[in-house]
Amino acid sequence: MSDSVSQRPPHYLDELNEVQRQAATATEGPVLVIAGPGSGKTRVLTYRIAHLIEKGTAPWEILALTFTNKSAREMKERIVKVVGQKASDIWAGTFHSLFARILRVEAKHIGYPSNFTIYDTDDTKSLINSIIKELNLDKTVYQANAIKNRISSAKSSLITPKLYMNNAELLTQDKQAKMPLVHKIYAAYVSRCKKAGAMDFDDLLYRLFELLQNHPDVAKKYRRKFKYVLVDEFQDTNTLQYAIVKKLVLYPKSPRNICVVGDDAQSIYAFRGATIQNILDFERDFADHGIQTFKLEQNYRSTEHIVQAANAVISHNRRQIQKNIWSHKGEGQKIKIIREMDDTGEGRRVADTIVEQKSRYHLKNEDIAILYRTNAQSRIFEEYLRKFNLPYRVYGGLSFYQRKEVKDLVAYLRLVVNPNDEEAFRRSINNPKRGIGGTSLEKVASLAGQQGITLFEALKHVALPKRTRHAADGFIELITKARAKADTANAYELAETVARKSGLLDNLRKDVSIEGMARLENFQALLDGIKSFVEEDTLIDTDTLPDKTLASYLQNIALLTDFDSNEEKNNTDVITLMSVHAAKGLEFKSVFVVGLEKELFPSFMSMGTIEGMDEERRLFYVAITRAEQFLTLSYANTRYRYGKMKMNEPSVFLTEIPAEAVENTSYSRRSEKSEYDPLERQRAKVSGIVPIRKRGTAKFTKPKMDPSKFKPNPPAEIEEGQNVMHLKFGEGRVVKIDGGADNRIATIHFSGLAQPEKRIMLRFAKLQVLD
DNA sequence: CCTGCCTGGGTTTTT
DNA sequence: CCCAGGCAGG
Numbered sequence: 001m002s003d004s005v006s007q008r009p010p011h012y013l014d015e016l017n018e019v020q021r022q023a024a025t026a027t028e029g030p031v032l033v034i035a036g037p038g039s040g041k042t043r044v045l046t047y048r049i050a051h052l053i054e055k056g057t058a059p060w061e062i063l064a065l066t067f068t069n070k071s072a073r074e075m076k077e078r079i080v081k082v083v084g085q086k087a088s089d090i091w092a093g094t095f096h097s098l099f100a101r102i103l104r105v106e107a108k109h110i111g112y113p114s115n116f117t118i119y120d121t122d123d124t125k126s127l128i129n130s131i132i133k134e135l136n137l138d139k140t141v142y143q144a145n146a147i148k149n150r151i152s153s154a155k156s157s158l159i160t161p162k163l164y165m166n167n168a169e170l171l172t173q174d175k176q177a178k179m180p181l182v183h184k185i186y187a188a189y190v191s192r193c194k195k196a197g198a199m200d201f202d203d204l205l206y207r208l209f210e211l212l213q214n215h216p217d218v219a220k221k222y223r224r225k226f227k228y229v230l231v232d233e234f235q236d237t238n239t240l241q242y243a244i245v246k247k248l249v250l251y252p253k254s255p256r257n258i259c260v261v262g263d264d265a266q267s268i269y270a271f272r273g274a275t276i277q278n279i280l281d282f283e284r285d286f287a288d289h290g291i292q293t294f295k296l297e298q299n300y301r302s303t304e305h306i307v308q309a310a311n312a313v314i315s316h317n318r319r320q321i322q323k324n325i326w327s328h329k330g331e332g333q334k335i336k337i338i339r340e341m342d343d344t345g346e347g348r349r350v351a352d353t354i355v356e357q358k359s360r361y362h363l364k365n366e367d368i369a370i371l372y373r374t375n376a377q378s379r380i381f382e383e384y385l386r387k388f389n390l391p392y393r394v395y396g397g398l399s400f401y402q403r404k405e406v407k408d409l410v411a412y413l414r415l416v417v418n419p420n421d422e423e424a425f426r427r428s429i430n431n432p433k434r435g436i437g438g439t440s441l442e443k444v445a446s447l448a449g450q451q452g453i454t455l456f457e458a459l460k461h462v463a464l465p466k467r468t469r470h471a472a473d474g475f476i477e478l479i480t481k482a483r484a485k486a487d488t489a490n491a492y493e494l495a496e497t498v499a500r501k502s503g504l505l506d507n508l509r510k511d512v513s514i515e516g517m518a519r520l521e522n523f524q525a526l527l528d529g530i531k532s533f534v535e536e537d538t539l540i541d542t543d544t545l546p547d548k549t550l551a552s553y554l555q556n557i558a559l560l561t562d563f564d565s566n567e568e569k570n571n572t573d574v575i576t577l578m579s580v581h582a583a584k585g586l587e588f589k590s591v592f593v594v595g596l597e598k599e600l601f602p603s604f605m606s607m608g609t610i611e612g613m614d615e616e617r618r619l620f621y622v623a624i625t626r627a628e629q630f631l632t633l634s635y636a637n638t639r640y641r642y643g644k645m646k647m648n649e650p651s652v653f654l655t656e657i658p659a660e661a662v663e664n665t666s667y668s669r670r671s672e673k674s675e676y677d678p679l680e681r682q683r684a685k686v687s688g689i690v691p692i693r694k695r696g697t698a699k700f701t702k703p704k705m706d707p708s709k710f711k712p713n714p715p716a717e718i719e720e721g722q723n724v725m726h727l728k729f730g731e732g733r734v735v736k737i738d739g740g741a742d743n744r745i746a747t748i749h750f751s752g753l754a755q756p757e758k759r760i761m762l763r764f765a766k767l768q769v770l771d
Numbered sequence: 772c773c774t775g776c777c778t779g780g781g782t783t784t785t786t
Numbered sequence: 787c788c789c790a791g792g793c794a795g796g
Contacts, residue, residue: 067786096786121785139791140780201786271784374783376787396785430772437772468772559786581784603783619784642782643787 012047012082016040023294024048027055027228030286031259032279032293036325037310037625038301038587041261045232046075048259049090050082052228059089063226063248065241066094067233069560071585075232091226095241096201097559099208102222103199104555109215110207115417115551117198118558122407123423124148124200130426131188134449135181142179150174151186155202156240156273158209161187176716195454196422205240212247223248227257233584234262234282238273246285256289264321265314268581268619270611279321299325299625301587303332305661306624306631313656314621317614334663335624337654338634343595346636347380350592351388353632354575357590361630365391367589369576371623373601377594378577385575395578401557405508405519406526410554412498416482417551419456426455432503434471440464478502491550492531499527529557580623591627593620596635597648620653633657713769718746724767731770 013021020040023033024047035041049062066072072093079087091098100118107114119127125144128151132142154164164170165183174182193200199207212219229249231237237245249258264276283291299307307327314320338353340346350370357363370381378394385392400406408431414424430436440462448458456479459472478501485494499505508520533556534548576588595601601620606612624631635650718724722734736747746767 069786094786143781145781204786268784269786272786376782433773435772439772579784605783615784640787 012050016043016047017298019294019296020044020047023296024051026292026294027052028255028257030256030282030289030291032282032291033259033261033296034293034321034323035261035263035296036299036323037263037266037622038299038327039296039325040298040300041232041263041296042071042075042078042585044296045230045261046078046082049075049079049087049092049230053079053083053087057228059086060091061225061227062090062092062230063098063228064090064092064230065098065232065245066092067236068585069094069097071232072097094559095237095244096204099204099244100199100555100559103204103208103211106211106215106218109218110211111194112199112207113197113418115197115555117196117414117418117421117424117554118204119193119198119200119423120402120558121148121201122402123198126423126426127192128185128189130445131185131192134445135184135188137181137185142181142185146177147179147182147185150182151189152202153273154186155206156238158206158240158243161190192422195420195452197418197420198423202240205244209240209244209247212244219247219251223251223254227255229258231258231260232262233266234260235264235267235276235279236262236269236274237278238269238275239278240273242278242281250285256286258286265317265618266584266622268584268615268622270615295323297324297326299327300329301628302327302625303329303629305332305334306627309335309631309657309661310621310625312658312661313617313624313653316656317617318610319614333630335657335661336630336632336663337657338632339650340634340636341638343380343636343639346594346634347384350381350594350632350634351384351390353592354385354390354590355388357630361590363589365573365575368592369578369583369586369588369590369626370592370594371578371580371583371626372594373580373603373619374595375579381577381594390575391573392575392577395576396582399560400522400525401560403519403522405504405523408504409495409499409502409523409526410557412479412502412504413495413550413554415456415479416486416494416498417554419479419483420454422455425459428502429455429459429475432507434475434503436468436471436475440468440472486550489550490534491548491553492527492534494550495530496527499523580619583626584622587626587628589628590630590632591624592632592634593623594634595639596633596651596654597639598651600639600648601651602653617653617656620651713767717769718767723770724748725770 013024016024017040020043023031023044027048033041033044035044045064049064052062053059064072064075066075076087076090076092079090079092093101103110103112104114104116107116125148128144128147129139132139132144132147154170159167159170161183164186171180171183174180193203212222226248229245231245245258249256260279260282262279264279267274267276283293302310304327307325311325336353338346338349340349354368357368358365370378372378372381375396382392382394401410408427411424411427411431414421415428418424426441429441443464444455444458444462447453447462448455451458456476460476462472464472478498482494482498505523508516508523511517511519530550530553533553576583576586580593593601599607602613602616606616624633633654635654636648638645638647640646718734718737720734720737723731724734725731731751732748733751734746735749738747748767
């Protein structure tokens, strides 16, 4: 360590442990890195890229795919520190944003304008609703949300509308869900998006796949360009994303320089189509080319009690890649479990504990995070943090760009850039009110449908009453005039003009309520944002659209969701409140995981299936492994949900934390470890030892099978002759079914009972068919 | 065509 | 509880 003649700059590789260094320097060929929580994954990734650049790879030959803009930004910043400013030429970003960037360049090959609009979730839902209406379907049966998910998973599985229509399994599923016409909606949706020059989130992936598939020359171009491909959070990629990655790196004579980094235990996006099958497939797909696998198992983040708890929890999952996460940071504090009577109590108690921790351990606000399963839970904590004068910041929920007043102006701007944008049209046409209501819009839509033209085009030609016609012409003129200048004018000036001439600005100014003023402020903030976009010397994405047009601004914001647009730099020392999902990749000295109740965490949506429970458990694993030194878990016996008080049992996850790692608090003292403590009861149930009740004669009948594995079939599927499982009665055989339609009654013979014959109303029964 | 009341339905996680 | 959307009245 002589720094007298430091010829060599401080070498970053020295900051890595042995496995990390190997993972960072094995640059050639396929590499799989399994990285446990806190194991220095980001460090490996960044140093790997730095290493590539030092070895002479050009930054733009490196493609690094991440899940959030934030992690991409962080990665870039860290690489800049090692190799300097040239790092900003690395293609590092989210799947969606980098693919959008490629698609804009290559749009002409797939019949899209390069300034295509990106539909967000609201646009998608609204379009689906329009289609449902046009097809005269009952929207209480055809729910936009469900259909959106259906379409999304179809796209993610590379199923086109045509394939969908010919897929017996999907059609049957739809029929069973009483929505036999989903395929029709899907087909209409795709053609409407295309006509509108719009892509939804899934299209950004799907269309790129299509492009690479159908245009070998384009595929070749990007294969040559991206000499090294890295994928972060690989466990959260879906089939489609992996398919695209393979298109880029798996072809004849490819050097197969791909490095994927992930942790199967932290896969928490299965609901979005992510599958850890990709990790297994990766091993198979690249097996012929000598995969190098590295496991990062040392946890540098958390103390031992926390790591021990995390290991114990995750061991309840089936099917995982074997690994042994360990820590050398000392035992540390035990985990604290807080039990309160109700949600208000939970809020107060957590705030209370934060105050205590802060003073006892000299923690700053920024060292502390409160993590919850659903964003809706933040409110009570906000309330108490305010009461206790603790500054905080809530992440997630409504982002800046999702606010109504912001979306209103953005819709106009979108329309200016792309007049075909149907959703932007619908949003703007009568906002602010200019007397073009439902009736007129229907006329427009019908003409557009007949002639196969866009709504904007139809508005020009449709027959309207005089007054309405006048209003329509004003609207058309506004958009057309702005459009004429769109490619040349300064984006800020143009946006400002549109804001004024549309009447949106005046409208907001009229509202002097507190919320109204806040809205005006947001509106102004959007304009300010455009202004700084114009003035800023941004180097990012310059090869696509090196200009300062409105189009390029919109493209920049389209995929920013959680982005902190107006960073409140004045106060960064704040407590963090966010969903567990949002917390992935972050760490805090002290973490509170709250609302640990059955049906909340794990969510009732996921409790029905083993896969669902496993994912919830991984989510819980992610939550507790965010903590460096202090981990507090809390739950409430009752909680308001949908305006009703609801009783809650503690989450099963609490029982999976080993007792040795848990602090004895007044709430789990021995004297209180009685049948009255629901956690204790739950623990007992899980371990199979059921506490004997002192009073009453109600006896606990042990379920005949593990309830978490119990998957009842819908009543319609129960038929004569089947063997079925009933939680209370056990295994039985359906002898007879009588009664019709909604009133079917099954006679079932349960062998294990004194009175084996039971007649069961199928409408209410929960029966699982055994095969 | 607009406003305001009312009802009924849904309630997870995110790019 | 909170919202979107339907409907009646202006």
